[in-house]
Each structure stands twice: as structure tokens, then as C-alpha cells.
């Protein structure tokens with residue numbers, strides 16, 4: 001069976017790096033893998049999404065609505081935006097971290113409330129603040145790898161040597177903190 | 192060795208393996224990364240051209256001189272390149288030549304959904320459509336063989352999902368293709384009418400030979416699942432069809448699509464219960480099937496627009512709708528793309544938006560974001576370079592009215608000026624126009640991801656090169672009223688707009704400040720852009736009265752706190768452009784010490 005993983009967030013949050021590491025791990029584990037992303041105007045504060053599909057043989061690189069086994073939202077509201085992608089029996093992992101958009105920044109519209117409640121009512125949901133944990137580790141940027149850790153745990157991919165792939169994917173001086181972040185993430189997932 | 196690659200990376204690899212020696216392109220989503228990746232192969236000379244016509248012409252020259260050569264562009268780029276393409280279709284090639292067109296079903300980042308497969312038919316050249324990264328690489332290598340063997344340019348059509356999705360690719364070695372020694376062949380290459388009339392027959396012969404080839408090539412094949420129904424598909428639609436329908440149908444997979452294989456299609460269409468043609472954009476394969484008298488379901492069943500993703504196929508073939516949760520409207524707000532913090536376009540549009548008599552003729556670049564809140568300063572946008580010329584035509588008509596107060600302000604960026612804007616400005620001056628023309632010079636091609644251009648000081652290989660001086664070009668064209676200003680200085684912008692609105696002759700305003708995402712600076716740039724992006728602004732909380740005047744600049748670094756009724760500045764993203772500082776009526780915004 002082909003599995004579908006959707007990573008969503010806001011430009012600059014490192015969803016693409018997380019998806020890349022994930023992809024590489026899956027390939028080394030012998031899966032056929034396809035990945036898709038829409039490069040829109042991510043640098044300009046837009047919402048971004050990366051999709052990874054793996055299995056014995058994968059045809060489509062894109063995930064259809066209602067077909068994601070797991071949705072990892074790097075930002076709270078983005079989880080709500082992509083709810084139509086998750087399978088009813090799927091899993092949602094949410095980074096409890098808010099990034100304003102132009103319309104909420106200038107006070108025109110409030111940032112929505114009750115997002116976690118509305119999602120966790122429908123589907124199995126884990127939420128924690130990866131951004132805060134990343135700051136505690138010493139670098140806000142590693143939130144993406146913390147979330148990757150949780151995703152790996154949730155998808156039961158812990159047999160894959162992701163530590164090795166992280167070592168190969170990030171600059172040397174960032175290896176240690178990313179490995180720590182990954183392990184921290186593994187333990188955050190309560191399945 | 193296997194590597195996971197995007198379609199664009201795989202095409203670059205294919206160019207390398209095919210022994211390509213020369214490549215040129217103009218950026219455009221989703222094609223841009225093809226040339227960016229080709230530039231990593233030092234064996235290939237690669238260049239950004241100022242526009243697609245120039246790119247393909249340089250590539251045509253390289254082919255005539257005997258080298259395998261390649262041009263890449265987004266779908267609308269081929270419109271710009273069409274003139275040389277149609278004649279090169281007659282002359283044929285010496286070194287193999289491939290033109291890559293990246294189409295955009297669903298219009299993720301484009302203004303239209305044109306199906307460039309029509310160009311292959313129209314120009315009478317070979318057409319290929321890969322479905323994934325492996326095919327993108329392998330078929331590109333084969334495209335060069337076909338180009339040389341059949342003496343034809345090859346149009347290589349990919350779509351957004353092929354370009355930007357990743358899959359595994361088995362890598363090969365580079366073929367060592369020597370440059371074919373040059374021989375003068377004026378009967379082939381000098382396209383005067385007498386020769387054109389002969390070449391017209393050559394083209395017909397070639398298409399006849401390709402009509403045989405398309406039946407035999409392994410690029411087109413039948414997949415026998417021993418089922419009653421048949422799906423005919425090409426490119427990414429083939430992958431989508433397999434995902435949706437699996438082995439519940441038979442397939443004809445088409446990789447070589449101009450000319451299409453008549454016999455292959457007719458043979459496997461016989462005795463079918465249902466035949467579906469699944470393709471994105473136009474009914475290109477469908478119409479051909481219909482000329483053969485094959486009854487198919489096509490655009491009468493499937494939507495005429497958008498991507499043929501598996502959910503679409505399931506919906507229309509199987510009548511199954513995927514179950515999915517609804518997105519709750521009160522749980523999300525939009526994230527419209529905005530000018531970055533420190534974007535030099537902000538100051539200019541902040542001032543322009545306040546002119547009630549301005550009619551703004553827009554263009555394609557980051558500044559097209561000025562169409563939205565809070566600037567609302569764009570009346571129309573057609574295609575690259577059209578701002579200056581369409582603005583000129585509109586002003587001529589407005590001025591028919593004796594009491595006309597409307598002034599057209601035409602706006603484009605530096606890359607767009609070099610692309611086709613120069614010709615438009617020549618037209619305005621030549622025809623005694625009187626528009627206000629603004630060149631937002633941020634020293635880079637911003638929208639597509641900061642590619643260098645003739646005004647940036649660097650070429651694709653990162654070498655320092657001549658910087659085209661836009662002011663001198665404008666003056667040389669004959670514009671008498673030219674000013675170069677700092678767009679972050681609001682007083683200067685306002686005063687300059689007053690000046691231009693007061694003239695009744697053509698004027699040009701050049702705003703001179705770099706894109707915040709520009710990475711490479713020459714020493715002299717750093718001198719002229721003092722302290723560029725190295726400072727920060729902050730709000731003195733005791734002075735802020737919460738009037739929100741600064742928010743009208745639309746800067747994402749400004750945060751309004753509803754409870755405190757005060758604004759603060761996100762210090763991590765602020766780069767100290769001072770635009771908000773100048774807008775604040777209470778002097779509550781200052782430079783951080």
C-alpha cells in the first residue's frame with residue numbers, strides 16, 4: 001500500500017528540508033518514493049506544502065483530498081487549512097505555534113481560535129510546541145527536525161537510520177543540534 | 192547509481208548525459224531550475240538570455256555551428272520565442288536542438304493555461320512528453336538523437352508536476368558528442384522565400400518519416416492488462432491514471448506525440464467498450480482520435496481545465512468521490528503573498544496608491560502584488576513588457592477627451608524592461624506618447640527566485656559582467672525627463688510623482704534599491720546602497736497611539752497588538768527600510784540603536 005505524508009507550513013519553516021530527509025530515508029529503506037511541492041510565492045509569506053508518497057511502486061506524486069495518512073502542520077492554522085487532505089483514520093501532528101498572516105498582523109481579522117479542538121474532535125491528533133522546544137535546544141530553525149522525529153514515530157519508520165541521513169543533509173556545525181532535535185521529536189509523539 | 196531528482200534536475204542531468212554543449216533560457220515558473228541546474232555542469236556553456244526569443248536564437252546559432260544545444264522556458268515564453276522557432280522548424284538542425292516548454296495545467300503561477308503541444312503541430316516539429324523524472328532524463332537524451340536523425344527541433348513538453356515532483360532516477364554517463372565541423376549550407380539555412388519554398392517540402396518529408404517513427408518507437412506503447420476499457424494518456428496524466436485506475440483498464444502510453452501513432456491507436460481501440468483520453472489542457476490527443484473515427488470519452492466527460500489528478504479521474508470515470516473533512520471557514524484566514532519586509536517596491540506603491548487620477552498599467556513581476564491590499568494600484572496586467580506599450584495606447588485614447596485628467600502610469604521591473612520593455616519604451620517615444628513610465632530596478636529577477644539579469648552585475652555562472660545602465664539606455668532612446676530615485680525615501684517618491692504628473696511629455700522614473708533577497712553585491716553597489724538591510728526599526732511604545740497609519744505600508748514586520756492598541760516591529764524580519772518610520776505621524780518609529 002502506498003502511504004501519503006503531507007507537510008504544511010509557512011514559507012521559511014523548513015518543510016522542504018524535512019521532506020527531503022524523509023525522502024532520503026525512505027529511499028535507503030528500499031521504498032519507491034515520490035515527492036511533490038508547489039513552489040509558489042513561499043518566500044513572500046504564503047502557505048506551503050510538501051507531499052511525500054512511498055510504497056512498493058508509486059505512480060502519482062500528489063496526494064488527493066481525503067487521502068493523507070498523516071498531516072504534519074508546522075503552524076497551527078495551516079493544520080486547519082489542509083484538513084480536507086487527511087484520511088478519517090489518519091493522524092494529525094500540529095506544531096502549536098502561530099504565525100500571523102498580513103490580515104491578522106494588521107488587526108483586520110483575528111487569528112482563529114479553537115483549531116485544536118475542532119481537529120482533535122475528528123481525527124487522532126498530537127499537538128506540542130516544537131518551535132519552543134527548538135528555542136530551548138538553542139536554534140529555532142530545528143523545529144522542522146523535531147516535527148520530523150514525531151512523524152517518523154507516528155508512521156513507525158523508526159527502523160530507518162535517519163540520524164545518518166541528517167548527518168549527510170545538514171552543515172557539520174548543525175549536525176549535533178539536529179540529531180538532538182530528531183530524538184526529541186521521536187519522544188513527543190504519543191500514539 | 193540512483194538519485195531522487197525533480198523533473199527539472201533530471202532534465203539538466205539528461206542534457207549533461209546527451210553531450211549538450213550550449214544552453215540558454217529566460218526564467219519562468221515552473222521551468223527556471225532547469226537552467227540553474229544545467230549551470231552546475233561545467234561541460235555545458237549556459238546563459239540567461241534577456242528574453243525567450245533571444246534564448247532560442249542563441250541556441251539555434253549553437254546548433255547551426257554544430258553543437259547539441261537546448262533552450263528552456265515556461266509555456267508563455269514560447270509565445271515570445273515563436274518567430275525563430277517556426278523558421279528553425281523549416282531549416283532543421285545541425286547539432287541536435289531541443290526546446291523545453293514547461294506548461295502549467297491548473298495555473299499554479301501563470302496567467303493562462305495554454306497547451307503548448309499545439310505548437311509542435313503548428314510548427315511541424317517532433318514532440319515528446321515525459322511522465323516522471325526518469326523519463327525526463329532518458330527521453331531528453333533520446334530527443335537529441337531524434338533531432339539529429341530527423342533533422343528537426345524537438346519540443347519537449349513538461350508540466351508543473353513533472354518539473355517539481357521528485358522521483359528516483361538511474362544516472363548514466365555523458366556521451367561525448369564532438370561539435371560537428373562547420374560547413375556553409377545556405378540552401379538549408381538562409382530562409383529567403385525561394386529556399387523557404389523548397390524547405391516546405393523537406394518539412395513534409397520529415398513529418399512523413401516521423402509518422403513512421405511514431406508507430407515503431409518504444410516511446411509509444413500498449414499496456415495489456417487484459418481488460419475491456421482503454422485509457423490513452425501522455426505525460427503526468429499517465430501516472431495519475433495508473434494511480435486512479437490501476438490495472439482495471441488497458442493503457443496506451445504516449446511519449447512521442449507529434450505526429451501521433453495512427454495505427455497503434457486504431458489497432459488497440461478496436462472492439463473496446465469504453466476508451467478514455469486522459470490529458471491536461473487541450474483535447475490534443477482526443478481530437479486526433481476523433482479524426483481517426485475512434486469514439487472516445489475526453490473533454491465531454493472530464494473538466495476542460497485544471498490537473499487530471501487521481502481524484503478527478505476517479506470522480507469522472509468511476510463516479511467515486513473521496514470522503515474528506517471540510518475546511519472550516521472560521522478556522523483559517525488567507526495568507527496572501529505580500530511584498531517582503533524591506534522590499535523596495537513598497538515605498539513606491541505606498542505613494543502611488545494615493546494618486547486618484549492615476550491609471551496604472553501593470554506588468555509581471557513581484558510588483559503585480561500591488562494589485563491587492565493595501566495598495567490597490569493596478570488597473571491591468573497583460574504580459575511581460577506590455578505595461579509601457581499598452582499604457583501608451585490607453586493614454587492616447589484617454590487624451591481624445593479634452594477634459595481628460597487620467598494619467599497613465601506604466602510600471603515594470605528591471606528584468607521585464609530588458610525582456611521586452613525596451614521596445615515598448617521606444618514605441619512611446621517614437622510616437623510622441625506622454626505616459627509616466629516607472630522602472631522598478633531592484634537589480635534582480637525577483638519573482639522567479641532572484642536570477643541574475645543584464646542589470647545585476649553577474650551572469651549565470653556567477654562571473655562579474657557588464658552592468659547595463661538603465662538610465663543611459665532610457666536617455667539614449669530619447670526620453671528627456673528621466674529621474675533616478677530611492678523608493679524608500681517617501682518624500683522623494685512623492686515629489687518625483689508630482690514632477691512627472693506635471694509634465695505633458697513622456698517621463699521615466701527609475702527606482703533604485705535592491706531586492707532584499709539579492710545575494711551578490713559588487714563593491715560599488717555596497718557603496719551606493721549605504722548600510723543596505725543592515726539596520727532595524729523599532730516602535731517607541733510610549734509614543735505609539737495605535738493610529739495604524741504605518742499599517743497602510745503593508746509591511747509584514749509590523750504587528751498590531753489589539754489589547755495594547757499599539758504596533759510593534761518584529762526585529763527578526765525588519766531590515767530597516769524606514770518606510771514605516773516616515774509614515775508615522777507621531778514620530779513613534781525610530782532606528783534601533
Ligand SMILES: Cc1ncc(C[n+]2csc(CCOP(=O)(O)OP(=O)(O)O)c2C)c(N)n1
Pocket residue numbers: 217218219220243265267268271555556557558575603604605606607608631633635636637638639706
Ligand atoms: C514571457 C514570460 N516569461 C517569463 C515569465 C515569468 N516571470 C514572471 S515575473 C518575471 C520577472 C520579473 O522580474 P522583474 O521585472 O525584474 O520584477 P521583480 O519580480 O524583480 O520585481 C518572470 C521572468 C512570464 N510571466 N512571462
